[in-house]
Every structure is written in structure tokens, then in C-alpha cells.
Amino acid sequence: MNFHGTEVRQRALALLRDGTRAAEVSRRLDVPPGTVTYWLHMDRAKRGECPGRRDPKCPRCDGRELDEAAYSYLLGLYLGDGHIIQYSGHRVPSLMITCAESWPGLMDECEHAMRAVFPDNSVCRVRRAGCRNVKVYSNHLWCLFPQHGTGMKHERPIVLEPWQQEIVDAHPWEFVRGLVHSDGCRNMNWTARLVGGERKRYEYPRYWFTNVSDDIRQLYTDTLDKLGIEWKHCTRAGKPYNISVAKRASVALMDLHVGPKY
Structure with missing residues (x-):
């Protein structure tokens, strides 16, 4: 040498x-x-x-324009399946949203939202067993996601900042869509009824949202209330972590603005 x-x-x-x-x-x-x-x-x-x-400009620090609709959707994804991490030796932290391989459309929407919110930052997908982590790198992640903290989300308070609440109020369906796409689903429920003396099976669509954090569930149901969506708590296996939307008119609205994962 x-x-x-x-x-x-x-x-x-x-x-x-x-x-x-x-x-x-x-x-x-x-x-x-x-x-x-x-x-x-x-x-x-x-x-x-x-x-x-040279770090790209930040909407909070530098007043850069923010795509608020994309941010509202990304905020919902983050509260469900996202976290911010900075590995030892890495100069820039990353926001990571975990998406199952069975939902390629969801991965595309997640990446699109990240690129809209962080147009000058690096976005990538990292393959893992049965899923992919969609990631964006930025030194301003804590500015845009102040809910970040030590430990699990359900172990600490999750409260939106006033500026975040204004964005969610302006784009409520995007926020609901992000939450459902992360911790929710649309499925077919069924029940049995007596019709003319005969027991028949009756099926109907329903939206589920499941999250252990009381605060995140409250954010979800508060937004549903503002949108006029009827919902109810459901306890499954002794755990009251589920929110159900099953009324026909409410499901129709959810279908129009949220829709199933794909």
C-alpha cells in the first residue's frame, strides 16, 4: 500500500x-x-x-410550500404503521412506513405522498420478509412529525399540534384514508336472520380500524364525527381496540373517499 x-x-x-x-x-x-x-x-x-x-428547505423552518393533502394522508400512515429512526453512524434520520407485499397499490400511494411532502429528499423502498419499508430521509422529520418520541405510540400521549389539526380539518378524508390504509381494512361481515321462518345468511361490508393507542383512535373517531360517519366501538377477544363503520350510508361514503386497500 x-x-x-x-x-x-x-x-x-x-x-x-x-x-x-x-x-x-x-x-x-x-x-x-x-x-x-x-x-x-x-x-x-x-x-x-x-x-x-445542504439540507432541503422545510415547510416549518423555512416556510416552504407544503402539499397539505399529501401530508394529511402521510400523517395517517405514520400514526398507524410509521416510525422515525436514525441508525448509528447515519447522518440523516428516516421516516419508515411498513407496507405489506400484498398491497402494492398502497406502497405506490405511500411513496407518492412522501415525494409530494418531501420533493427534494431521497425516497426508497427496502425489501423485508413479507413487506417493504417505504422510507424518506430528512433532517426535518421531527419538524413535520412532532409526535415522534421514545417508546411505543400507545405508551405516550399522541396529540396533534394546532397547525396539524388545521391541515386535518381541511383534508379530513385524506387523514382517514391514511389511518385506514395503515391500521384498517374493508371486509365483508355476515349475520344470520330469520326470513319467513327460514334462517338465512346476510352479508354486508364494513370498515375496521384497530389501534392500541387511545389517542390515535380518538383522532380517528373525532374526524369521522366531523364527516358525519356513524361508528361504534367493538370489543374483540376482550380488547376494545376496534372501531367499526357498518351503517349502509356511512359505508357508502367511506367507499367513495377511502375504498379498500389494493
């Missing part, structure tokens, strides 16, 4: 700053191209010229 002293490095940087291409510097000084590129990157970073060190 060849070691290049400070003098060689300074000569290389002087040439690079004068506009000499990295490949030419490598040839002149007999230094590997990767080493020259690394020196160039570190020099630009120290001088604040590295593009990667």
Missing part, C-alpha cells in the same frame, strides 16, 4: 481547485483516482461546498 504525504495531497488539492480534472491529477501525481476523489470530497465538505451537506 502506498501512503501519500501532506505535500502530495496539498499539490493535488491546488490542482483540483484550479479546475484540473481528478483523472488528470491522478495521472500527474501517480495517485489512485479514488484517493483523489476522496480528497476532493473532503476538501469541499470542509469549505461547505459539498451538495450533500
Whole structure:
């Protein structure tokens, strides 16, 4: 292995700053191209010229325009199946929404919402067993999702900031849709009835929403109330974590604005 002293490095940087291409510097000084590129990157970073060190503007910090409809939907997804994490050694934290492989349309909508809310940030999908994590990287995630905290969501208070509530009030269906797409579903329920003395099976569609957090369920039902949707609590297996929408008119409205996962 060849070691290049400070003098060689300074000569290389002087040439690079004068506009000499990295490949030419490598040839002149007999230094590997990767080493020259690394020196160039570190020099630009120290001088604040590295593009990667410039964070895109934030709607909360810098007043950048925010796609509020997309944000309302993404907020619903986050409260259900999302979390913010910063791995050791990673400079930028990520918002991760876990989507089952059986719902490719949901993954597409999640990614579309992330790109609309964070138009200048990196968005990707990471494959996991039976699911994919849709991720966006930003140093301003805590600005837009102040509900982030230590521990599980149901173990701490979840309260919307006034500016978030204004967005949800302006785009309630997007918020409901995000919550249902994360922790809800549309399925067919059935019951048996006596019709003319004969016992017959009767089926009807119903929307379920299941979340352990009392606060998140309250956010869901408060929004349903504002939309005129009839709902009720359902206890299953002794756990009162379920919200049911089964009235025909309410289901019709949910079908119009939410619809099943796909």
C-alpha cells in the first residue's frame, strides 16, 4: 500500500481547485483516482461546498410550500404503521412506513405522498420478509412529525399540534384514508336472520380500524364525527381496540373517499 504525504495531497488539492480534472491529477501525481476523489470530497465538505451537506428547505423552518393533502394522508400512515429512526453512524434520520407485499397499490400511494411532502429528499423502498419499508430521509422529520418520541405510540400521549389539526380539518378524508390504509381494512361481515321462518345468511361490508393507542383512535373517531360517519366501538377477544363503520350510508361514503386497500 502506498501512503501519500501532506505535500502530495496539498499539490493535488491546488490542482483540483484550479479546475484540473481528478483523472488528470491522478495521472500527474501517480495517485489512485479514488484517493483523489476522496480528497476532493473532503476538501469541499470542509469549505461547505459539498451538495450533500445542504439540507432541503422545510415547510416549518423555512416556510416552504407544503402539499397539505399529501401530508394529511402521510400523517395517517405514520400514526398507524410509521416510525422515525436514525441508525448509528447515519447522518440523516428516516421516516419508515411498513407496507405489506400484498398491497402494492398502497406502497405506490405511500411513496407518492412522501415525494409530494418531501420533493427534494431521497425516497426508497427496502425489501423485508413479507413487506417493504417505504422510507424518506430528512433532517426535518421531527419538524413535520412532532409526535415522534421514545417508546411505543400507545405508551405516550399522541396529540396533534394546532397547525396539524388545521391541515386535518381541511383534508379530513385524506387523514382517514391514511389511518385506514395503515391500521384498517374493508371486509365483508355476515349475520344470520330469520326470513319467513327460514334462517338465512346476510352479508354486508364494513370498515375496521384497530389501534392500541387511545389517542390515535380518538383522532380517528373525532374526524369521522366531523364527516358525519356513524361508528361504534367493538370489543374483540376482550380488547376494545376496534372501531367499526357498518351503517349502509356511512359505508357508502367511506367507499367513495377511502375504498379498500389494493
